[in-house]
Amino acid sequence: DQQVKQNSPSLSVQEGRISILNCDYTNSMFDYFLWYKKYPAEGPTFLISISSIKDKNEDGRFTVFLNKSAKHLSLHIVPSQPGDSAVYFCAASAGYSSASKIIFGSGTRLSIRP
Amino acid sequence: KAGVTQTPRYLIKTRGQQVTLSCSPISGHRSVSWYQQTPGQGLQFLFEYFSETQRNKGNFPGRFSGRQFSNSRSEMNVSTLELGDSALYLCASSLAKRTSANTDTQYFGPGTRLTVL
Numbered sequence: 504d505q506q507v508k509q510n511s512p513s514l515s516v517q518e519g520r521i522s523i524l525n526c527d528y529t530n531s532m533f534d535y536f537l538w539y540k541k542y543p544a545e546g547p548t549f550l551i552s553i554s555s556i557k558d559k560n561e562d563g564r565f566t567v568f569l570n571k572s573a574k575h576l577s578l579h580i581v582p583s584q585p586g587d588s589a590v591y592f593c594a595a596s597a598g599y600s601s602a603s604k605i606i607f608g609s610g611t612r613l614s615i616r617p
Numbered sequence: 618k619a620g621v622t623q624t625p626r627y628l629i630k631t632r633g634q635q636v637t638l639s640c641s642p643i644s645g646h647r648s649v650s651w652y653q654q655t656p657g658q659g660l661q662f663l664f665e666y667f668s669e670t671q672r673n674k675g676n677f678p679g680r681f682s683g684r685q686f687s688n689s690r691s692e693m694n695v696s697t698l699e700l701g702d703s704a705l706y707l708c709a710s711s712l713a714k715r716t717s718a719n720t721d722t723q724y725f726g727p728g729t730r731l732t733v734l
Contacts, residue, residue: 512657537722546621546707546725547660592659604673605723607652609659 506530507595509608517616522580524611526593529574533595537605538567538578541590550591551578580613588615619644621710621726629732635696638729642689642710649691650723651683654705663706666691667713695731703733 508527516522526536534555539547553560553567553576560567566579580587593608622641630636642649650673651663662675666685683693689710695702709723 509659539725544727546709546727548725549722552722594660604662604665604675605650606662607660609657 505609506533507593507606507608509591509593509611511611512609513612513614515614515616516583518585519582522578522583522587522613522615524578524580524591524593524613526576526578526608527574528576528595530595530597530606531574532597533606535596536567536569536576537594537596538565539592539594539607541592541610547592583613583615585615585617588613621708621724623706623708623726623729625729626727627730627732629734630698631734632698632700634698635694636698636731638693638695638706638708638731640691640693640708640710640726642691642708643724646710646712646724647689648711648713648721649685649689650709650711651691651693652707652709653677654707654728655703660707663693698733700733703731705730 506529537552538550540550541547551562551565551567553569558569569576590610590612592610594605596605624639648667650665652660654660664671664683665673669685680696685691705728707725707728709725711721711723
């Protein structure tokens with residue numbers, strides 16, 4: 504049972520346009536959400552996060568939106584650049600204990616075409 | 618500050634063998650988590666260690682085990698390897714401090730690519 508789902512395994516976007524990556528979750532106890540980016544032969548790197556007390560968090564070209572009622576979050580990248588081509592993982596955790604597990608989605612491969 | 622290191626980077630084993638993977642966390646990080654990544658499955662949580670104690674465990678068989686040493690370095694062991702164990706094994710470390718406003722960001726190593734023949 505996947506608690507965090509990324510239903511699009513791949514996405515292709517033209518350079519300069521907006522990339523929108525989506526993520527759905529089923530566990531209403533999740534209160535913190537993260538996005539990680541992974542290049543081949545490297546480990547995932549933390550990109551941006553959002554707490555359930557917010558519905559938007561912005562960091563430069565990256566913005567994460569959270570819709571708690573729909574149990575949905577999205578990552579917007581504007582404008583998309585060639586270096587953004589990578590696999591993006593959505594992740595979620597519940598509770599404030601530092602022992603909380605972080606549950607990852609299956610990832611979306613983003614390709615930025617010239 | 619040096620990042621998370623994992624050794625070896627690549628490993629080829631045959632069915633039935635056992636394997637030990639090593640992870641050195643970022644200096645000062647007390648929590649180490651292990652994940653298995655396979656195509657289409659994302660990152661599956663294996664277990665987390667904190668202060669030499671396993672405090673979280675994912676849904677993997679008992680063939681998968683781990684430990685953490687007093688210097689926070691961690692090892693993961695897989696016994697009686699199966700073909701399906703072929704995957705990228707990722708280790709992540711964190712400070713293990715979380716407040717109501719922020720979670721505990723994990724920093725990943727490059728992974729160990731295990732191939733079981």
